[in-house]
Amino acid sequence: MANVRSKWTNNTVAPGTMLPASEWSDAAMMTIPAGYMMVKNDADNLYIILDVVGDKGNDPGTNDYYWLVIDSDNNGAVTTDRDVLYSPWPGQPNRLGRWIMARPNATWPAPNSQVIASSTRMSFGPTSHSPLNHRIWEIRLSLSEMGITLDPTGPAPVVRFGLRIASSTPSFIFEYPVNPLSAFSSFHKIILANMAPAIYPAGTAGVVIGGVGIIPATKINAAGYATISEPYRINPDAAAFGGTLDLIGNTATLPGLWAAGARKYRVLHRFGNTLAEVNAAAWAPIRQNWANYRWTGTTHVWESFGPDSNHLYPLVNPALDYSIKALLFQWNTSTEPNNIHQFKIDFYRTAAIPVASPPQILTLRLDNKLPEVKLIDTLHNGLPVAPCAIEYMADSNDGVQLAFKAFDPEGDLYNYTLSAEWGAGQSEVIATDSYANPANRTTAPVWHGISSATMPASPGKWVPPVTCAYLFRISAWARVTNGYTYPYRWVSDFRTLTLVKPGIKLTVKPKPPLVEMIPYGFDTKGKIVGKGIEPNKLGRETLTK
Structure with a gap:
């Protein structure tokens, strides 16, 4: 093998x-x-x-x-x-x-x-x-x-x-x-490669904490929002952070610290609801546990990491090959309060002997709250239609309206989309808006979305193209990243009903006969054709004598 x-x-x-x-x-x-x-x-x-x-x-x-x-x-x-x-x-x-x-x-x-x-x-x-x-x-x-x-x-x-x-x-x-x-x-x-290596473009990594996931630290502003406008694997736009976050070390700095004798480090943390509040807060050690997988050359070995009684984490040899390269700290944010968090890291030979390292404070805006979305009502002639109902259109121009909510209390909304889905993969966007719209950036980076709206706006109607069962969906993405994907969190709500066009008679057509195919290498009875051999030589030498 x-x-x-x-x-x-x-x-x-x-x-x-x-x-x-x-x-x-x-x-x-x-x-x-x-x-x-x-x-x-x-x-x-x-x-x-x-x-x-x-x-x-x-x-x-x-x-x-x-x-x-x-x-x-x-x-x-x-x-x-x-x-x-x-x-x-x-x-x-x-x-x-x-x-x-x-x-x-x-x-x-x-x-x-x-x-x-x-x-x-x-x-x-x-x-x-x-x-x-x-x-x-x-x-x-x-x-x-x-x-x-x-x-x-x-x-x-x-x-x-x-x-x-x-x-x-x-x-x-x-x-x-x-x-x-x-x-x-x-x-x-x-x-498989489990993740993109956090190799940041030249000059973009933080001096100690290189970044969060694949987001370089220099692309995170003083308020804790990430923005990358250049061509890159992801392009967060004033994105907050959420989920489990990997703080990745600077791969140029860590070997120097290791050579200087650093074998341990302490992660310090503070929190506030405003920048002034967080900057006035006292630093305190933060304790988390995580696992990483080390590649031995033949297999992955599970290794766990956590702080000792002095709140010190072990610094691993930068030359070793781990699934998450240069991982300094993995932060499970699920129980943390939303808003502004700051981090810095101090390095040590032993608990009593520090090793000098470049100063750096990393600020992250945390938002683990999903947007609030609700498809409030489906309206026909201004009246609510019950879910799963069969509703008859009066003429070819008759249609429905949708009342919905797509609101992010934290102000970190990425976009919302109101859509109709029917048939075999058919869909149509009825209404959509996003943070990319300049009209939604007047109070950047805050955009809440919409607390209540009806679309199409009166006197407009969404006219169904055919008689069919329809699923109407309101969905929204949060303007949040976990350091590897963006946008990161999606939520939706939907209602279904059948809309019948005038003059349509509902009939059930018989299913067409199924045509099936067997793969290459088999006869019509499903038996393998041809005897394969495993050659003694591989690559270009297989067919050489």
Whole structure:
């Protein structure tokens, strides 16, 4: 079994597209039969390239394909209706199919109407692994589709996989491991990058506390709000902080402190409802406990951290490799009061011997309160309509109005959206507003939203396009970040009802017949075609004699 540790991609990738070629220069790499596998990931997707240097025949649509078999529950055995096979859709090499495992060596057919979040793309040309033209498969796997959620405070998720690569010219079927539809106990591992490394742009890190998550300390103003207007992984706009916050050390300063003998540090904290109040408050040690995962070269080891009786935390060797790089302090803010908090850190050899460090005070505006949203009423001809009702429109221009509330008492509202949803993924925005609107920045950074409104405003009405069951939703985001995502918190409220257009007769149509497809590598009876082998050599040497 082989392991490959995925690298985090900093590239913003549009939905349905792949990473640009420039992103693969530092990707993690594993040798596979007749080629190389490269892997990267972000918070939403795992990106894979199968660089099949041994397939030099440009004959798409024949029997050039791959199987990527995923042990979804990581139990080392086939789990019916849980584990999956990804493979190009037969006859459509740039469409990815997802087949559910029925039992060892067998999948359920997939409906021809299947739509999935993951995707694939086939190409033919040279790469860094070979100047000769050859087959290249790009794969984008949705982490949510695979049931994976990244948690920077937990161990890095592991994707256990088996692989088959088939080519028509030259003719080969290689498997890694052999029998990947049954040999789950021999699967290889992709260890995902759990979070973006907090490597701040030059000159933006704080001198001791480099930042909060991936937000550099210099992008947090004196009032504790974060704003990043330059192109970056996230772009908070006068954002408060909330959730669990990682205070990341300056990776240039920490090695110097370690070399000076620092082995411990104390985190000092103070709080106030105004800047004047917090600046007048006394500093006091703050005590928190957290865990981080250290990479040993083969596995992640769970390590816990907390203060001793002198309120001192252990300073870890900056050269060690942890899941959260240079983590100095992890602050669980769930029980903390909202408003202004400040931090500073002092370093020590021992409890009685300090080590000089550059002065720094980090100010954070805390807001853990969600916006208040409520869909107060659905109105037809000015009268409330009960939820789940069937309401008949008088004519083709008749419609409804929505009374709603989208209000943030803390003044940290990001946006609100009033929308209608119906049918198969159809939707329409009825009303929306955001902090980006200059009219909402007259008292920046405070914007509360709206305590009560009816949209469309009279005499307007929202006219349903078709007879259907409708879901009307009011949703809002808080202008808050946890240091890694922005905006961070979303809340919604909804009502449903059926709107009937005039002259419409409701009928139930019979379901169309289901057309199903089996993946490449199987015959019409669901039996595996072709015997795959696991070669003695990997990479470009697989086909050499």
